Amino acid sequence: xxxxxxxxxxxxxxxxxxxxxxxxxxxxxxxxxxxxxxxxxxxxxxxxxxxxxxxxxxxxxxxxxxxxxxxxxxxxxxxxxxxxxxxxxxxxxxxxxxxxxxxxxxxxxxxxxxxxxxxxxxxxxxxxxxxxxxxxxxxxxxxxxxxxxxxxxxxxxxxxxxxxxxxxxxxxxxxxxxxxxxxxxxxxxxxxxxxxxxxxxxxxxxxxxxxxxxxxxxxxxxxxxxxxxxxxxxxxxxxxxxxxxxxxxxxxxxxxxxxxxxxxxxxxxxxxxxxxxxxxxxxxxxxxxxxxxxxxxxxxxxxxxxxxxxxxxxxxxxxxxxxxxxxxxxxxxxxxxxxxxxxxxxxxxxxxxxxxxxxxxxxxxxxxxxxxxxxxxxxxxxxxxxxxxxxxxxxxxxxxxxxxxxxxxxxxxxxxxxxxxxxxxxxxxxxx
Amino acid sequence: xxxxxxxxxxxxxxxxxxxxxxxxxxxxxxxxxxxxxxxxxxxxxxxxxxxxxxxxxxxxxxxxxxxxxxxxxxxxxxxxxxxxxxxxxxxxxxxxxxxxxxxxxxxxxxxxxxxxxxxxxxxxxxxxxxxxxxxxxxxxxxxxxxxxxxxxxxxxxxxxxxxxxxxxxxxxxxxxxxxxxxxxxxxxxxxxxxxxxxxxxxxxxxxxxxxxxxxxxxxxxxxxxxxxxxxxxxxxxxxxxxxxxxxxxxxxxxxxxxxxxxxxxxxxxxxxxxxxxxxxxxxxxxxxxxxxxxxxxxxxxxxxxxxxxxxxxxxxxxxxxxxxxxxxxxxxxxxx
Numbered sequence: 001x002x003x004x005x006x007x008x009x010x011x012x013x014x015x016x017x018x019x020x021x022x023x024x025x026x027x028x029x030x031x032x033x034x035x036x037x038x039x040x041x042x043x044x045x046x047x048x049x050x051x052x053x054x055x056x057x058x059x060x061x062x063x064x065x066x067x068x069x070x071x072x073x074x075x076x077x078x079x080x081x082x083x084x085x086x087x088x089x090x091x092x093x094x095x096x097x098x099x100x101x102x103x104x105x106x107x108x109x110x111x112x113x114x115x116x117x118x119x120x121x122x123x124x125x126x127x128x129x130x131x132x133x134x135x136x137x138x139x140x141x142x143x144x145x146x147x148x149x150x151x152x153x154x155x156x157x158x159x160x161x162x163x164x165x166x167x168x169x170x171x172x173x174x175x176x177x178x179x180x181x182x183x184x185x186x187x188x189x190x191x192x193x194x195x196x197x198x199x200x201x202x203x204x205x206x207x208x209x210x211x212x213x214x215x216x217x218x219x220x221x222x223x224x225x226x227x228x229x230x231x232x233x234x235x236x237x238x239x240x241x242x243x244x245x246x247x248x249x250x251x252x253x254x255x256x257x258x259x260x261x262x263x264x265x266x267x268x269x270x271x272x273x274x275x276x277x278x279x280x281x282x283x284x285x286x287x288x289x290x291x292x293x294x295x296x297x298x299x300x301x302x303x304x305x306x307x308x309x310x311x312x313x314x315x316x317x318x319x320x321x322x323x324x325x326x327x328x329x330x331x332x333x334x335x336x337x338x339x340x341x342x343x344x345x346x347x348x349x350x351x352x353x354x355x356x357x358x359x360x361x362x363x364x365x366x367x368x369x370x371x372x373x374x375x376x377x378x379x380x381x382x383x384x385x386x387x388x389x390x391x392x393x394x395x396x397x398x399x400x401x402x403x404x405x406x407x408x409x410x411x412x413x414x415x416x417x418x419x420x421x422x423x424x425x426x427x428x429x430x431x432x
Numbered sequence: 433x434x435x436x437x438x439x440x441x442x443x444x445x446x447x448x449x450x451x452x453x454x455x456x457x458x459x460x461x462x463x464x465x466x467x468x469x470x471x472x473x474x475x476x477x478x479x480x481x482x483x484x485x486x487x488x489x490x491x492x493x494x495x496x497x498x499x500x501x502x503x504x505x506x507x508x509x510x511x512x513x514x515x516x517x518x519x520x521x522x523x524x525x526x527x528x529x530x531x532x533x534x535x536x537x538x539x540x541x542x543x544x545x546x547x548x549x550x551x552x553x554x555x556x557x558x559x560x561x562x563x564x565x566x567x568x569x570x571x572x573x574x575x576x577x578x579x580x581x582x583x584x585x586x587x588x589x590x591x592x593x594x595x596x597x598x599x600x601x602x603x604x605x606x607x608x609x610x611x612x613x614x615x616x617x618x619x620x621x622x623x624x625x626x627x628x629x630x631x632x633x634x635x636x637x638x639x640x641x642x643x644x645x646x647x648x649x650x651x652x653x654x655x656x657x658x659x660x661x662x663x664x665x666x667x668x669x670x671x672x673x674x675x676x677x678x679x680x681x682x683x684x685x686x687x688x689x690x691x692x693x694x695x696x697x698x699x700x701x702x703x704x705x706x707x708x709x710x711x712x713x714x715x716x717x718x719x720x721x722x723x724x725x726x727x728x729x730x731x732x733x734x735x736x737x738x739x740x741x742x743x744x745x746x747x748x749x750x751x752x753x754x755x756x757x758x759x760x761x762x763x764x765x766x767x768x
Contacts, residue, residue, distance in 0.1 A: 055543055057476075057550075128737075181752050185759050187543045188474040188693075192685045193755070196748035199682060207741045340678075341557065345550055352547065407561035414554025418531060421548055 005360060005429050012367045019375070026250075029257040031374055036264035037326050039366030042350040043271055043359060044318030049348075050357035050431065051284065052311040053291040055187050058178070058194030060343035061201035062171040062316045064335070066323025068205065068212055069167025071333050074222045075155030078145065081210075085141030086153055089210060092135025099127030142210040152213045161224050164267075164324045171320025172313045174201065179309040198344060205335035218333040225259035228252040260329055267325065268363070271318065275359045287311060288357075319347075341410060346373060349417045355427025364429055372416070373409055380408035433590070438723035440592040444581075445719065450711035451704075452600040452669055455607035458703030459662035460680060461687035462614065462696055463655045469631040469694040470651040471532070473545035478659060478684065480556035483677035484523060485660030486667045487564045489516030490571045497573070505575035505598070509664055516664065521656035527552055528652055536648070553678075560674045569672045572599055592723075599668040610661055611700060614654065618696065623650055631694065679744075683710070686747040690754045692761025701762055706747050714740040 016035070020028030041059065048054040103120050110116040143151045174197060182193035205212045212218060231237045231252040241251035278284050290297040290304050298304050327333050346369065354365020384405050391398040420427065460482060467475045475481075492512035502508050531552060535545055577583075578601045581593025618624040623646075630637040630647045638644060663677065670676075687706045691698025716734035725731070738745065754761060 053543070055546065181755060185755060188546065189689065189755060189759070191474065191476075191546065192682070192689060192751065193748075196682055196686070196744065196751060199679070199744040200742075200748055203741050203744060207739060341554070345554065348547070348550065349554075404562045404565070407558050407566070410554050410558030411562065412558075414551045414556075414558060417551035417554060418548065421544070421551065422531075422534060425544075 001360070005364075008364055008428055012364065012371065015371050016367075019371075026253060026257070029254065029261065031371055033257060033260050033264060033329060034326075034374075035367040035370045036261065036268050037322050037329065038347070038350060038370040039268055039363040040264075040271060040322040040325065041319050041347045042354060042362040042366035043268075043275055044315045044322065045347050045351045046315075046354075046356060046359060046362035047275065047318065048312055048315035049351060050359075050362070051279065051287040051291065052308055053187075054183070054308060054312055054315075055191045056194045056312070056315070057191050057340075057344050057348070058196075058198035059319050059347045060338050060340050061194070061198030062174065062319040063323035063326070063343050064198075064201050064205055064338050065170045065174055066164075066167030066320030066325075067327035067333050069170045069320065070160055070163035070324040070327040071212060071218050071221060072155045073158050073163030073166050074160035074328075075218060076157045078150045078152065078154035081142045081145040081150060081153050084145050085138035085210075088138030089135060089142060089153070090138075092131055092138055095134055096127075096131040099124065099131060102127070139208075139210045147209075147216075150213075151216070152210050152218075159224065160222050160328050163328070164321055167324030167327075168317040168321040171323070172317040175313045175316030176309070179312045183308045183312060184305045195340075195344075198340065202335060202338050205333075205338075212333060212335060215336055217335070219331070221327060221331045221333065223331060224263060224328065225256055228256055231255060264325060264329075267321070272359055272363065279359060346413065349413050351427075352417060353420045353427060355429040355431065357431030358427070358429050361427050361429035361431075365427070368428075369413070369416075372412065376409045376412045377406060380405045380412075434723040437590055437592045438720050440584075440590055440594050441720045441723065444592065444594045446708075446711055446715055448594075448596060448600055450708045452603040452665075453711065454704035454707030455603050456662050456666045456669065456703075457680075457683055457687045457707050458700040459607055459610065459658050459665070460684040461691065461699035461703050462611070463658040463662070464684055464688040465691070465694055465696060465699040466651055466655055466658070468688070469696075470627060470647060471536070471545070473542045473549065474685065474693075476546060476549045476681065477527075477553040477556055479678045479681040480553050480560065480674075481520065481524065481655070481659045482663030482666070482680065483560045483672075483674050484556050485516045485520035485656065486663035486672055486677070487560050487674075488519040489513055489660065489664050490564065490569055490667070490672060492516065493571050503574060507572050507574045507599070507602070507668055509571055509668060510602075513660065513664055517657050517660045520660045521653045524652040524656050525649060528648065557674065557678060564674070566674055569667075571672065572668045574598065592719075597669070599665070603665045603669055606661060606665060610658065614658075614696070617654075623647075627651065682744055683707075683747040686751040689751060690761055692763040695761065695763040698761055698763030705762075706750060709750055710743045710746045713737045713746050714743050 012035075016028050016032050019031055041063065044062075045056065045059060048056045103124050106120045106123055107116065110119060142153060145151060178190075178193055178197050182190045206214050208214065209216065228249075229252075232248045237252070237255075238248045241248050244251065246254070286297070286302060287307060289300075290302060290307055294304050350365035350369040351362050352365070353369055354363070355361025381402070384401055388395075388398045388401055460478065463481075464475060464478050467473070467478070489509055489512045492515040493507075493509045496502075496508050496511055501511065503511055531548060532545065535548060575598050578596045578598050579594060581595040584594045585591070618628060626637065626642045627647050627650065629640070630642055630644065634644075637647075663672075666677075666680070683706050684703075687702035688699050689702070690705055691700070691702030714736065716736040718731055718733070718735045721731055721735055
């Protein structure tokens with residue numbers, strides 16, 4: 001690491017510490033923890049874009065799938081719902097999968113011609129209605145079980161930390177499907193395809209109540225760290241907090257956040273080590289060679305499409321992991337909170353600003369852009385307050401300007417992205 | 433009689449809404465496809481360009497309404513449309529000057545331009561929300577229906593009513609005029625020919641003395657017209673909400689790709705393919721089937737293939753099918 005890079009990281013650390021001093025340590029830890037999660041997402045996107053030049057604008061979908069993974073693993077199972085229609089719904093899903101596999105088989109086995117097309121369409125239509133006939137009653141039965149509190153299948157009731165890799169696996173599965181279809185075509189097509197899959201994942205989470213409770217949200221996802229209330233009741237903890245001069249309530253919230261910081265930092269450090277090793281290995285050199293000149297790499301005998309698929313799946317899995325971490329941190333899955341501007345395009349800003357192709361750059365971008373994303377709003381509110389202070393108290397324009405401050409962040413992010421692309425296209429920490 | 437009723441129900445709930453929606457998508461996809469053909473990148477800011485043009489039109493509409501100016505039975509927004517188009521054209525030319533031109537001169541890779549357009553998208557999105565707010569706005573006024581359901585029932589004595597909203601009629605008429613004008617322009621005028629030449633073979637066009645900056649500027653102006661008209665028509669027909677316009681990006685791109693990126697005719701066909709599949713697959717067919725099937729076979733459910741929330745899935749699946757089996761689209765667009 002050069003002096004400049006260390007300086008940049010020190011600057012980010014200073015910014016977060018400054019938040020602690022000026023605002024509150026709680027806010028600073030919030031930024032730090034989300035910064036860690038953002039850095040993981042940025043690492044995932046950097047693998048796809050920086051290593052391989054794949055343009056994935058469906059980050060949101062993979063993040064949301066990861067969150068679903070955490071829910072499926074950690075929430076307690078709802079026995080009644082399983083008894084009511086669990087097997088039927090799962091059977092329906094298996095049937096649906098079978099129909100699709102059958103269609104693929106028909107396509108491969110039958111010879112070219114009208115017979116094949118008709119057979120496949122007929123098979124798919126019949127399969128669709130069969131699927132709905134098996135699946136729908138199961139879903140209705142599950143959703144009828146105490147809809148206000150559960151109304152879904154619940155999870156496996158395992159420790160939530162197991163959900164993190166599972167979330168990554170779910171995202172990897174989706175990435176495999178997308179990659180199989182859209183990789184190998186021109187880069188814009190992959191972008192549109194990923195944009196589409198992200199919207200579909202969110203639509204599924206919002207509408208399939210049996211799976212994720214839909215817009216009713218899953219709340220109270222079990223934590224890997226102690227609860228504040230338990231800490232406040234533990235005599236040993238209160239005594240220790242007293243010794244530090246903190247009241248138990250503040251001390252417990254800080255302690256919980258710090259525990260998360262520890263967990264997330266462990267994941268991030270492990271990932272940095274892994275990605276750095278991968279980047280500097282022959283595999284990493286091969287990826288960059290493919291990125292810089294696909295034709296030459298292909299001539300050297302590299303299977304470009306396969307490598308692209310591989311790195312696409314890996315990067316998406318990391319995004320899924322970050323999504324599972326985020327749901328764990330929030331203790332809830334709220335499908336309606338997934339917005340492409342926040343979860344896809346913001347991560348892109350992080351990677352580009354930090355420096356695509358450089359893992360340290362992606363991590364730096366994750367922290368820095370997340371910090372700005374959080375702080376632009378109070379800063380903008382302050383600026384707007386100063387700007388409008390000369391206007392009349394009851395001026396409609398003033399009220400409108402003050403109300404619109406919330407949208408400043410989109411504007412700021414766009415301006416930052418364009419400025420970096422124009423004047424420093426390789427980012428703050430360029431690829432070596 | 434039953435057959436007629438079924439037909440009317442079908443026209444009322446599928447044919448007319450899908451045609452209007454298809455026209456709106458086609459106009460949007462034409463903009464995307466033109467930018468792709470001339471500037472050679474997928475413009476992610478297109479949905480937000482539509483939102484910007486519509487926003488200016490809405491603001492001018494409100495101003496006109498406050499002055500008491502209306503168009504009688506037609507929506508006032510039509511009167512405000514030229515202002516919206518002018519503002520959007522200025523905005524697009526300014527973005528080209530400040531942002532895109534630099535990368536064009538550098539001969540940057542298309543994917544870099546796509547990322548740049550993402551930055552423009554952020555800014556436009558923020559700007560629109562900043563000025564008009566993120567909420568729903570309705571700005572349609574004038575006559576609501578060309579044919580209302582009740583009049584139709586009285587007229588024909590059928591049990592089913594057929595309603596044609598004036599915004600739907602307006603959409604279709606406007607779209608036909610705009611598309612006809614565009615094709616006339618591209619086919620017969622000197623400038624249109626130079627645009628097509630530039631799109632087909634940039635080097636050859638440059639050699640024959642076509643000024644690339646002029647072609648690009650005219651493209652942006654045409655895109656401003658298409659985007660604003662598409663946005664205003666969509667807003668009149670449904671309602672204006674910045675986030676919805678951002679989400680329109682997916683069906684619009686799907687339409688452009690299904691038709692073949694870079695092919696104007698394909699964009700129109702793609703728009704209707706996407707719109708009709710979306711509407712037919714998310715429509716509850718019970719109302720139509722009730723008339724067609726004997727009582728004993730009457731369906732108990734709604735006979736809706738997919739819930740309306742999955743309409744994105746429909747455009748996506750069509751997109752995937754086209755990508756798998758015919759990657760250049762129905763009309764053989766460019767595949768660079």
